[in-house]
Amino acid sequence: MKKTKKLRSFWYSLSSRQRFLIRRLYYLPIDIFDKITGKTHPYVPARGFIYTGSPASAKNYIQQGLKQLDLLKETINLQPNDAILDIGSGIGRTAIALTGYLNQNGTYDGFDVVKKGVDWCNNGIGTDFPNFNFKYVPIFNDLYNTSSLKATGFQFPYPKNSFSKIISFSLFTHMQADEIQHYFSEIEKVLKPEGLCFSTFFLYDSENESFISEKATMAFPYKKDNYRLMHNNVKSSNIAFHKNEIKLMLKKANLECVKMIDGFWKDTIRDASKKEYQDIVIFKKLSI
């Protein structure tokens, strides 16, 4: 087994609490240095608290959010007066960029299963921008927490047809297939009839399935019925779906795929025209 695979395997064998603690301690020296040298931002947590993706400097973290905003403008025509739902809002990476884009008619709602992240967002962005709301939902996810509620029984706490745009960056890469199917149905309820959704996934097809099952990093070696897992024990660590399976799952929830845009995570030679690492799926309510 390659060194990175061994390390990843060890990392996922730890509990979510242990992972939070190790990250905090590992980044403590640079976090102290950033604080002393004033390289902080009121809405960006210290690196040791960034549990979503790779911890970055405040400047880079803000750049990542701005890149997400550009993608949303380009793919779902995000507008300053949209009513946005951000599922898996994390520690506000996308929300920070949206504070500079939404006008007073636009609204942002985000929810997440990690309380620390939601509290962080509410204490910063949520306090300064009344049209930004973050909700904590105590749902179990074996990568992030030890809460008890099941995602498959969770009803999104918003009225029907509330949102013109629903977004999720790197959420459906960390949920199980039945949970995603249920979230698709909930999305169908709260999305406006003319609304659009943007979500990222890890997707494959028959041409690249064997490559993604054994590539050097970000491999999905464990084959299940219609999807593949990166780790057999921490099921939410990362999941990849066959493209056709996602289309079927959307259809079951009365949604339809508008577009799939390949990311560069599965490039054999990096294609510089691709902007996003993960694959993007744009979808909407099924036209009757």
Ligand SMILES: C[S@@+](CC[C@H](N)C(=O)[O-])C[C@H]1O[C@@H](n2cnc3c(N)ncnc32)[C@H](O)[C@@H]1O
């Ligand atoms: C990789 S992070 C991405 C966070 C954020 N979207 C971003 O781009 O920075 C995935 C997020 O999804 C959240 N999450 C996991 N399972 C969830 C669920 N069932 N419902 C809502 N959020 C969930 C995690 O807590 C985490 O914050």
